[in-house]
Amino acid sequence: MSSEISRRKFIAMTTTAAAAIAAPVTLIADESHAQQVPSARKKMKNMNVLVLHGSPHEDGNTAGLVDIATETLTKNGHKVQRIHVADLEVAPCIACMECQKNPNKPGCVFEDDGASTLEAMIHADALIITSPLYFAAFTAHIKPLIDRSFALCRKFGTKDHMSFVANKPTLFLSTGAGPYKNNGEILEGSCNDYTRFLKLDKVGFFYASSKPAVSDEKKAELKALVETL
Template identity: 30%
Template sequence: MKILVITGSPRRKGTSAILAEQFTAGAESVGHTVVRFDAALKKVAPCVACSYCKRHEGECALKDDMANLIPDLIAAEMVVFVTPLYYSGMSAQLKAVIDRFYSINSILRATPKQAILLSAGADKDLWPMEAQETHFRAIFRYLKWQFRGSLLAVGVHERQDIEQTGYPRKAWALGEKAGVK
């Protein structure tokens, strides 16, 4: 299976990064092909709602790293979104990527995909994570993608916090089970 992992954290070794690393290792251990796009480390401008893409067969007026992501996004059978929890939602860097899906909206909605959410946050309460998951579920429903689950790591502010939990192992296991119905 072709899996695209899109991360949204600006911290290369943060808590959500370990979830992405472990998910990827688990998925690759059973033969899946994984491509990773670190949105916060790339140049991706927010959509400016110019509709240039609608007049130019999906080509965006903004010339940035999103052009490199589009072929992998179209080819992926599963898309895994990985983000830290920021004020009950995803990072701005990840949101910019998702908003830019607009340029190929009709392709994405017509291409069956599976989707997973991995998120980590310092808050010990689960309800902010649940708000974020609800938002992602709405995005997946709109895209007509099958929601295959989430891993919501709470109470983990720093990498050493999450390393002392079962969350990395759970991310690995989710990767191993990717695509299994």
């Protein structure tokens, strides 16, 4: 029997296991967000950090968080590449499973901006993935790219589980009008599933309420979190 796992089975498994494994978080991002023990990662120097900005707005509240992260990283000697995902042409995943046939490269039937962005993720030293909260989920602008990330993994749920982006330090940033509880935490659950599936090293999930704008206190918390990347 083949050790490959179907996309449908993967979805069922991750839904069941959503709260089973806690990814390491370095800093609380909301009053109701429980603090956890940071991971013991060895910090890298002169990293190439890829930012996948999932907001339709280049100058909104979430973009403001990206600006803070970029400034902090640049001051520490890192290089930052920022991709505004809304500007990309990314076809939605059609679950054809063609990407799973080659064990040595991601592969995809769609040769579009999604494919080149996945390659950029592979070559980056660290990732920052951002999205404002839309109905407790990723925006429609970045969700196709999240789905297409299926091509970066092989044999999920087996002892041979591998990922082309395994162990990359990854920070998730989000803003929303409501509190973290029953709101941002739902999106963080999706980020945790994404982390497990791609075997990423989750630095943290930072969520800030943006009514009417992100507070100075939150901005300071974010800067401290980015320092740990």
